[in-house]
Amino acid sequence: MSRPAWSEVPKPKVERFASIALAESGDLAQAILAAIRYDFPQLRLVEDESGEPMALVGIRRAIEGFVQHLASGAADPRVPPEVFQEFGRGEGLNGRSLDSLQAVYRLGVRLAWRRFAEIGQQVDIAAPAMYELAESGFEYLDGLVEQSVRGYAEAAARQASERLRLQRQLIDRMLAGQRGDSAHTLGERAARIGWELPATIAVGVLIRPAREAVAPAVGQGILLDMESEQPRMVIPEPDTAGRADLVRRATTGWSGAIGPSVPLAAAATSLRWAETAVRLIEDGLLPRGEVQHCTDRTEELVLLPSRELIDAAAPRCLTPLQDIPPTQARRLAATLLAWIETSGGATEVATRLGVHPQTARYRLRQIRELWGDAIDDPDRRFEMLLVLRAQRLRGELTTGPE
Structure with missing residues (x-):
């Protein structure tokens, strides 16, 4: 972006401004970090290999990069990507939103601008040029936020992938029958994904309406394994008021079956009945286009699988x-x-x-x-x-x- 007022500042003044700002970058970074720690005590600061807070390194590099950009007259200041992407990753991994990180950045830019304004007065740079300097600072802030968003998105994707992996493991162990884990071990596995073991469950088996079908929006309380050829659901406390309607709405357009409500230890039994019903659907003996409840299809499930005997x-x-x-x-x-x-x-x-x-x-x-x-x-x-x-x-x- 063109900065006509700043471009008219005599070069010696620009160099003097940059010299003072760069000489003070370390102290300014320390002051900004101290203010951030005071205003955001919950912010966890990660240290680098030398034991120095990475935030301090990032603030100092951001200040130096911005000032060097002003001194060189380059079109766009270069944002140090590594540090600020790491900040974003840290927020994502600690379960915080980007709002808190942006608030930290705004505080840093405000404090930096306050000192730059003082240096501008000291060097006798005209007010219009300093206003443009402030605008450049907030554009620079946008770049910092963009880098952090990338890191945050990366961390969120990794966390989601890990949670799905742990969720699939938990589902496998619950449905393993007598070969599965004890209730205590299952509880530990469930705690790793923030899921509380229920007293009763029902297991659902789904038939994809299309290969790339979007996963049903069943909510966090219901475990869903979309990696299986036929996706599986584990519905906690299925007899809770409103739970059946939630599942019905979420699986609109899908075919499949939900086994009977059973104690957690009997999860494999619910799965077996759901799989039996799905085979009947695939054979055209139960209707497609909806998720059947096995308890509503007792006659079919008792008689149709026994065809040879009948x-x-x-x-x-x-x-x-x-x-x-x-x-x-x-x-x-x-x-x-x-x-x-x-x-x-x-x-x-x-x-x-x-x-x-x-x-x-x-x-x-x-x-x-x-x-x-x-x-x-x-x-x-x-x-x-x-x-x-x-x-x-x-x-x-x-x-x-x-």
């Missing part, structure tokens, strides 16, 4: 249907299921199937003729109930009219 039991349970044409057999099977479920007569069965009562009555007579008294055995009916419900879930029953 299919093996079907011929024995439904022997009378084997010699009947397939379409008619499916209608009679649906009627038999409706009769077992309702424990009612033709009217109730007809309503359940959406057919005329006379049709239901005709089918019930056929069922009685086919099974005889065996249909009244409670154990036989229960076994048929399981087989027929599994077939209905798989869409294998026909309920319509003849």
Whole structure:
């Protein structure tokens, strides 16, 4: 930026100003550091290899760089990047915001400007030129802040990466079942990421809607592992009021399943049910586009994964249907299921199937003729109930009219 008033200052005055300022840079840096320590006692100062505070080194270098820029007439002062990036990293690693660091910088610039103004009067530099000097100082401050922001962002990225690594380790250990860590060890691992071990948890398994899908915004209380092929969630105290709604909103557009609420030590059990539900989703037996709660899908989770066993039991349970044409057999099977479920007569069965009562009555007579008294055995009916419900879930029953 052009500085017409400063450019008109005679060179001997500029050199005199720079000479005094550089000679006092060490003392000025000490004074600024003392004021910073007084106003910001919580600020932790890191020392270099010689034992000198890095802040002192940075302040002195900043003063010298700015003054040398004024003396040379260069377009832009060079900000010493290493020290101020380190300041930013220190703020990030200690969990503080950049606001406090910027306040420190503003204090330093204000004190430096106060002394520069005194030197300007001593050398007899005109006021307009000194005003431009002040503007240059605040532009220089912007450069210092920019370097610190870079260091802060770097530290924040490293911290986030480390927290995610520790979080994944904690999730792995919680879900390891009997091979996992003790509650005490898990507590230590959880403390490293600022997470309090809950009494109960539910484990979720997600199916990515797309390879580069943005992670669900589940909040810090819920652990999320996005590195797995199928992302995993650990939901603490899942029965807490509002927790289910939070998860539902955060996972809008995702498919997956959340296992039942279990004690922390049984986390692997919740994971197993969630994985079972996800396999059903992938097989098209549970709907996609939402995250299912396993406790809402008990029938499917009990019957559908047992397909081989159900299919093996079907011929024995439904022997009378084997010699009947397939379409008619499916209608009679649906009627038999409706009769077992309702424990009612033709009217109730007809309503359940959406057919005329006379049709239901005709089918019930056929069922009685086919099974005889065996249909009244409670154990036989229960076994048929399981087989027929599994077939209905798989869409294998026909309920319509003849």
